[in-house]
Amino acid sequence: MFPDLAIAILDAIPRERLVTLFALIGRGHWLVTAMTWALYVIIFFVCVYLVRHYSFTLNRLYGRQRHPYLDVDEAEWPEVTVMVPAHNEEAVISQILQALLEVDYPRERLRVMPVNDRSDDDTAAIIDAFAARHPDVVMPYERREGKAGKAAALAEAMAHVDTDLILVFDADYMPGRGLIKQLTAPFFDPEVGAVMGRVVPANVEENLLTRLLDLERAGGYQVDQQARMNLHLVPQYGGTVGGVRKSALMEVGGWNTDSLAEDTDATYRLLLGGWKTAYQNRSECYELVPERWPARVRQIKRWAKGHNQTMVRYFWQLVRSRRVGRLEKLDGLLLLGVYLMSPVMLVGWALAILLWFLGINKPGLIIILAVTSYSSIGNFATFFELATAARLDGSRERIRLLPFLLFGFLVSLFSVSRATVGQTMPWQRNGRLHWSKTDHNSRHNGRPHG
Amino acid sequence: MSPVLAIAFFFALTVGWALLPFLPAWAEARRRRDAAPLQVVRRAEVDVRHFARRFRDFLAQHLTADLDAAQADGRSREGRLEDGTGWLIAGADTPALFTAAEAGERVSQRLLLALGDLTLPAEHSFLQEVFAAGALAGGPRNIYRAMLADGPIILGEESTTLRWLHTEDALVAGNGCALYGRVSAVVSIRLGEGCRFERLHAPAIAFGAADEPAETNGDEAGGGRELTPRDLPGQVDFGAGRCLVEGDLEIEAEARIDFDLVVVGRLRLGRGVRVDGSVKCRRDAELGPGVVIAGSLVCGRHLRLGAGCRIGGPLLAEGDVVLGAGCRVGGAGRPTTLSARRVTVAAGGTVHGTVWAHEGGRLLAAGETGEARHA
Numbered sequence: 001m002f003p004d005l006a007i008a009i010l011d012a013i014p015r016e017r018l019v020t021l022f023a024l025i026g027r028g029h030w031l032v033t034a035m036t037w038a039l040y041v042i043i044f045f046v047c048v049y050l051v052r053h054y055s056f057t058l059n060r061l062y063g064r065q066r067h068p069y070l071d072v073d074e075a076e077w078p079e080v081t082v083m084v085p086a087h088n089e090e091a092v093i094s095q096i097l098q099a100l101l102e103v104d105y106p107r108e109r110l111r112v113m114p115v116n117d118r119s120d121d122d123t124a125a126i127i128d129a130f131a132a133r134h135p136d137v138v139m140p141y142e143r144r145e146g147k148a149g150k151a152a153a154l155a156e157a158m159a160h161v162d163t164d165l166i167l168v169f170d171a172d173y174m175p176g177r178g179l180i181k182q183l184t185a186p187f188f189d190p191e192v193g194a195v196m197g198r199v200v201p202a203n204v205e206e207n208l209l210t211r212l213l214d215l216e217r218a219g220g221y222q223v224d225q226q227a228r229m230n231l232h233l234v235p236q237y238g239g240t241v242g243g244v245r246k247s248a249l250m251e252v253g254g255w256n257t258d259s260l261a262e263d264t265d266a267t268y269r270l271l272l273g274g275w276k277t278a279y280q281n282r283s284e285c286y287e288l289v290p291e292r293w294p295a296r297v298r299q300i301k302r303w304a305k306g307h308n309q310t311m312v313r314y315f316w317q318l319v320r321s322r323r324v325g326r327l328e329k330l331d332g333l334l335l336l337g338v339y340l341m342s343p344v345m346l347v348g349w350a351l352a353i354l355l356w357f358l359g360i361n362k363p364g365l366i367i368i369l370a371v372t373s374y375s376s377i378g379n380f381a382t383f384f385e386l387a388t389a390a391r392l393d394g395s396r397e398r399i400r401l402l403p404f405l406l407f408g409f410l411v412s413l414f415s416v417s418r419a420t421v422g423q424t425m426p427w428q429r430n431g432r433l434h435w436s437k438t439d440h441n442s443r444h445n446g447r448p449h450g
Numbered sequence: 451m452s453p454v455l456a457i458a459f460f461f462a463l464t465v466g467w468a469l470l471p472f473l474p475a476w477a478e479a480r481r482r483r484d485a486a487p488l489q490v491v492r493r494a495e496v497d498v499r500h501f502a503r504r505f506r507d508f509l510a511q512h513l514t515a516d517l518d519a520a521q522a523d524g525r526s527r528e529g530r531l532e533d534g535t536g537w538l539i540a541g542a543d544t545p546a547l548f549t550a551a552e553a554g555e556r557v558s559q560r561l562l563l564a565l566g567d568l569t570l571p572a573e574h575s576f577l578q579e580v581f582a583a584g585a586l587a588g589g590p591r592n593i594y595r596a597m598l599a600d601g602p603i604i605l606g607e608e609s610t611t612l613r614w615l616h617t618e619d620a621l622v623a624g625n626g627c628a629l630y631g632r633v634s635a636v637v638s639i640r641l642g643e644g645c646r647f648e649r650l651h652a653p654a655i656a657f658g659a660a661d662e663p664a665e666t667n668g669d670e671a672g673g674g675r676e677l678t679p680r681d682l683p684g685q686v687d688f689g690a691g692r693c694l695v696e697g698d699l700e701i702e703a704e705a706r707i708d709f710d711l712v713v714v715g716r717l718r719l720g721r722g723v724r725v726d727g728s729v730k731c732r733r734d735a736e737l738g739p740g741v742v743i744a745g746s747l748v749c750g751r752h753l754r755l756g757a758g759c760r761i762g763g764p765l766l767a768e769g770d771v772v773l774g775a776g777c778r779v780g781g782a783g784r785p786t787t788l789s790a791r792r793v794t795v796a797a798g799g800t801v802h803g804t805v806w807a808h809e810g811g812r813l814l815a816a817g818e819t820g821e822a823r824h825a
Binding site: 068073185191200218245273284401 | 477
């Protein structure tokens with residue numbers, strides 16, 4: 001099919017013009033030189049990410065592991081508000097509220113604030129019923145209008161929070177009994193402005209997609225996030241199963257309601273403001289991952305757009321910052337660029353193939369690109385990070401699924417590239433913010449099978 | 451071989467080689483041998499009494515009938531579990547705790563379960579758990595696998611517990627004991643000089659034979675100048691009730707600070723400084739005698755506290771911690787956590803709550819001085 005098409009296209013071009021084209025774009029032509037140098041630059045950046053991922057993996061396997069707040073089991077626990085933003089979450093909202101009422105935390109110091117964000121299902125009624133039964137703990141906030149999106153809901157509701165510590169859970173999560181203490185403990189460190197726990201998929205056995213996402217999540221948290229914690233780099237606040245110090249966040253401007261990734265945005269503003277994000281690898285919480293590819297594609301495109309927004313906003317601020325340490329700054333910049341690497345990689349491949357057809361076959365260029373691409377693509381973590389995560393988790397059998405991740409990564413590669421390129425289009429740049437909520441299958445209600 | 455066949459063979463070989471990793475992948479996708487969600491509840495990690503609770507569950511599951519019968523008639527019983535492990539329930543008839551062979555070797559191979567108080571001889575090893583419904587007293591230089599008692603536990607000098615120890619009352623460990631694993635008491639723990647430990651948990655943990663220092667509100671500290679962020683040297687940033695100091699910081703004696711302090715370099719607090727907030731130091735920190743910190747104290751490396759310091763808690767260090775004589779962490783009714791790589795304590799110190807020394811802790815013997823090991 002494809003060769004026929006290619007031959008047909010080449011046949012359609014007059015022979016003398018084709019000869020002229022190859023003669024023009026030949027060795028030594030400025031365009032070819034520029035393309036070659038562009039490929040070198042791309043390969044350099046891909047190699048930088050390769051080194052970064054290998055450093056993380058080796059650190060997790062052989063380095064000193066930092067869990068500085070894990071041991072805090074006794075303390076004078078501070079007052080904390082747990083916010084649960086909920087937009088049409090009638091299927092899952094009661095599960096998380098019930099779980100939060102059963103956590104091991106002094107009841108007089110715990111407030112649960114479900115934020116009903118413009119729901120038009122029974123979410124409000126369920127929340128009201130909980131509030132009526134537990135008026136001392138459940139203090140709901142109702143939002144009937146306003147800007148769409150989680151950041152806007154959090155920003156509005158936070159004005160009604162009277163505690164300095166805020167934890168945030170999405171409605172489809174299922175916190176365990178000890179999780180609130182574990183996520184609160186890092187705030188005893190006055191340098192910590194945000195905390196992040198580990199997200200663990202609950203609906204793993206649903207289908208191949210959920211199993212692949214389980215591997216991806218494991219690599220992202222078990223290896224990537226924990227290594228950044230170990231190395232005093234930039235662990236990322238992920239918007240759920242985590243929390244912020246309200247006074248710190250307000251000092252750096254509060255939630256950014258113009259961002260599709262308010263979590264990454266907050267991470268960077270806190271970093272620039274001299275605050276740390278602490279990652280707690282053993283503070284795990286179940287979540288529901290998308291079970292269908294279209295939902296997955298929408299999710300990753302939203303992440304990519306939000307992350308790229310953050311990159312544009314804070315790249316130069318971070319470069320110029322005198323407060324952020326050199327290694328921390330380097331990691332922060334590389335983290336900002338992770339989603340940009342997808343289109344960059346595609347451009348790299350296009351250049352490599354084009355140059356090869358033009359007869360510019362620099363020794364090893366394609367081989368280097370092939371090897372480093374294998375080690376750099378993926379939105380969360382690379383193949384060897386996933387394998388390492390499976391080993392650290394003791395999940396020896398699921399590691400066999402690794403080859404299938406190639407397809408998942410290709411989907412991510414093209415989805416992220418499409419989202420990123422789309423963002424640069426003039427009609428997208430000034431458009432309204434479009435928030436697409438991730439679809440969840442309510443059958444599991446956040447509880448793991450088995 | 452014809453060229454066409456050779457090309458076809460090469461092509462098939464290449465495709466087969468590329469698809470080879472997909473065979474185990476396909477098999478796992480079909481069989482789902484490892485498709486369960488990761489188990490995330492790890493009570494063993496967070497609950498210091500985990501093993502004690504599990505042992506009680508074990509007794510309830512396997513020996514309830516025998517324990518009830520022994521309780522009813524007061525007579526001792528012995529037998530074996532399904533795995534062949536022997537057990538002895540010591541009733542009011544004071545049975546021999548050792549078989550002839552065990553007595554000869556000075557090694558008990560059986561589970562020892564006492565319905566009342568239990569006193570154990572010196573210089574014996576107990577390879578199975580020991581339980582007493584009353585008080586439990588052991589002679590010097592014994593070695594225990596694990597101990598549980600509803601009454602107080604008294605360990606003779608230079609005794610060793612290998613896995614865990616829990617009492618519903620108080621624990622008193624004689625000089626030179628080695629307490630490996632988890633040690634917890636509902637009322638209090640008192641360690642003798644030279645004791646080694648790993649994880650301790652009790653409302654009051656007293657290090658050394660001296661009486662616990664009286665509760666003070668720390669009014670004696672901070673009697674000097676009240677410092678504002680502007681008084682601090684170096685590049686200072688103040689916001690959200692926290693002062694961030696670039697570089698090293700030294701605070702004069704008796705000064706008073708009423709905000710959170712974050713120091714990027716080293717920190718030295720002079721004698722009698724009072725901080726009505728929390729303190730974080732990314733590198734080494736040294737606190738002079740009588741320093742009071744109302745909130746938490748977090749240190750990225752090694753930490754040394756002078757005599758008589760008071761820390762509200764938690765106290766967390768990624769390196770080693772040395773507590774001077776008479777230091778107190780937490781307070782009565784305000785339990786907290788002390789966690790560090792290694793902990794060295796001078797006699798007279800008290801911690802309310804939990805002490806975790808990941809690579810071991812030690813109470814100094816008389817005349818010894820502690821040094822943080824800057825490895």
